[in-house]
Amino acid sequence: MNAEAKKRYFQELTLNLRHEGFTVKPETEDGLLPVELNGRRLCLALDTGGVRYRREDVSGDVRSEALEQVLDIAKITGEYMSQMETAPQLTAASLEGDYRLLTDFNGVVLAGHPTQFGVQFITWERVQNRTALHQGNYYGPSDGAGSYTAAKQGFAVRSGLIPRSALFTQEQLAETYRCIRETLESACPITDERQKCLESAAEQIEHGVPDLAARAALSNQREMELTAMESPQDSGMQFS
Known part of the structure; x- marks a missing residue:
């Protein structure tokens, strides 16, 4: 380098x-x-x-x-x-500025655009005999390294490399992670095979969701707030 x-x-x-x-x-x-x-x-x-x-x-x-x-x-x-x-410049009608062509498949491109706040990633559809770009989906740069991960997933789905149903959203993964942790930390007995499988899944989610801790904490907080709202003590009801 x-x-x-x-x-x-x-x-x-x-x-x-x-x-x-x-x-x-x-x-x-x-x-x-x-x-x-x-x-x-x-x-x-x-x-x-x-x-x-x-x-x-x-x-x-x-x-x-x-x-x-x-x-x-x-x-x-x-x-x-x-x-x-190493990526070449992306050229298209009405496109100005520094945009690098990272990958191109099935009429969809993934580009990187350097800014003072970090690299922004965009997916576009090629139109007009591949001379122009249409419907840009923008990722970051405010999301840090997670912008690139999200952009790659967005490109894979948009270009048809991966069916949309095969991917989970960040929210779905965070909730799945919570369920896994609750199962692993509970007193209910599970087989060694299942424990290893759940631990492996949890580790994979930890690496795949950059802000997992924040998402899980927010989800847990919302449940606690809901529980408090539905609690008899908070409703003023008394029992004898």
């Missing part, structure tokens, strides 16, 4: 990490990007899409999970920034 490509990658990675609440410090003399959590060094990001860390900096469940999150973000960011560096 040349110096300019590295600079662009670190800029994009910084935006994506800050979106998830991490603190990113200026690049070190060794060419590494320091990442902090709660005011304490967590790891050093490399321009290869990986990280370097000390064992004592990631001890404990919270910091260990945070490291996994940084790794996921770095991997996703590295994937699409690598594509952005």
